[in-house]
Amino acid sequence: MDETSQNVLEARSKAAQSLEKQAKKMKATSHKLYQPAKVGDxxxxxxxxxxxxxxxxxxxxxxxxxxxxxxxxxxxxxxxxxxxxxxxxxxxxxxxxxxxxxxxxxxxxxxxxxxxxxxxxxxxxxxxxxx
Known part of the structure; x- marks a missing residue:
């Protein structure tokens, strides 16, 4: 594999990790803003x-x-x-x-x-x- 292909694979891997990190952050913010509802509410x-x-x-x-x-x-x-x-x-x-x-x-x-x-x-x- 040449250097360009290696750089592309590393960038894709880093992008996927960043997306997962951002998704966890968004989910945590959502849980803080919206408390879970209970049956009967x-x-x-x-x-x-x-x-x-x-x-x-x-x-x-x-x-x-x-x-x-x-x-x-x-x-x-x-x-x-x-x-x-x-x-x-x-x-x-x-x-x-x-x-x-x-x-x-x-x-x-x-x-x-x-x-x-x-x-x-x-x-x-x-x-x-x-x-």
Whole structure:
């Protein structure tokens, strides 16, 4: 192997080590900022602007139903269980108890968009107009 190839291999190895070091640092910072949620904690999940109308609520209120070992959470709402597993940085904890684990409708799985529509005062995006 010539000197150029050796330098490239060393640079790649050093880059991989630096990436692993940075990933560990980012994970440690995330764990400091976002404390783990416990089963039964009430949380709010921000609803993306494209998934709600102007009069709709900005957040969906839920409760933590399950917490996995790798940091993912199963969230339940008043209208059903959300399909997606959420990581800790995707929701905020609530100090007050709005919902209990027993109050959740465990028979229905729905998306965040569907949950936002069901919590809505309207019918989802847009308005009905009289003609």
């Amino acid at each position: 009430n949380i709010i999940i921000p609803t993306p602007d494209v998934d709600r109308a102007k009069e709709d609520l900005r957040n969906v209120i839920g409760v933590v139903l399950e917490a996995s070992d790798d940091g993912f959470y199963k969230i339940g709402t008043k209208h059903g269980i959300l399909q997606k597993l959420y990581c800790r940085n995707e929701f905020d904890s609530c100090a007050q108890k709005f919902l209990l684990v027993e109050e959740e409708n465990k028979n229905i799985e729905l998306s965040l968009r569907t949950a936002a529509i069901k919590h809505s005062v309207g019918t989802g995006q847009g308005f009905f107009k009289c003609s």
